[in-house]
Amino acid sequence: MIAADFFDLPPSLAPFAAHFRADVAPWEWLRTIATALGSVPPLARSVPPGVHIEGTVWIDPSVKLPAYATIIGPAWIGAKTEIRPGAFIRGYVIVGEGCVLGNACEFKNCLLLDGVQVPHFSYVGDSVLGNRAHLGAGVILSNLRLDQQPVSVRLPTGLCDTGLRKFGAILGDQAEVGCNAVLNPGTVMGKRALVMPTTAFGGYLPADTIARIRGMVTQFPRRD
DSSP, X not given: OOGGGTOOOOGGGGGXXXXXXXXXXXXXXXXXXXXXXXXXXXXXXXXXXXXXXXXXXXXXXXXXXXXXXXXXXXXXXXXXXXEOTTOEEESSEEEOTTOEEEETOEEEEEEEOXXXXXXXXXXXXXXXXXXTOEEOTTXXXXXXXXXXXXXXXXXXXXXXXXXXXXXXXXXXXXXEEOTTOEEOTTEXXXXXXXXXXXXXXXXXXXXXXXXXXXXXXXXXXXXX
């Protein structure tokens, strides 16, 4: 299982390509976010008076900013992204092109590739969201076990120890999570996988697969 099975780093994030290798486990990308942000240039644009900035933050001139939000660096926000009112970007966040960081959503130590949409009331911590991944309203990507032990990924071949104390979820390209779903720490979703609304899910969901409430899993055809 390698990162290339789940997503491709888009051209918009080419400045970080050396830090995100395609041939490593996808959760290894979480370890390199901080290093990748080590060379972020300082803010080079004005922001509305209600947008609070701390630390080193780079925001593309085309980013749509709200009247109020909090952005704590280091952070890098790519072109044509929309940040909505009340968003809380809490450090070590890289965002690609054309994303939506929604109202009352919190982001911490995460990588969002191009076209990611997190529009309403969600928490995204210690996670990687692939190109055009989408979270419905109220989705929580839980990133810490109750016993605070290192997070393992539950694969068909058995448990894989990541060595990470905090690890939310990996979402492949075009993966979808329905409203008010909760993904347990160490969840891995393949490309175009879907977790239905109000479902609590953990483990590995293969590509083109739906996870329903009560643990039911259904294979479905992909229509592009």
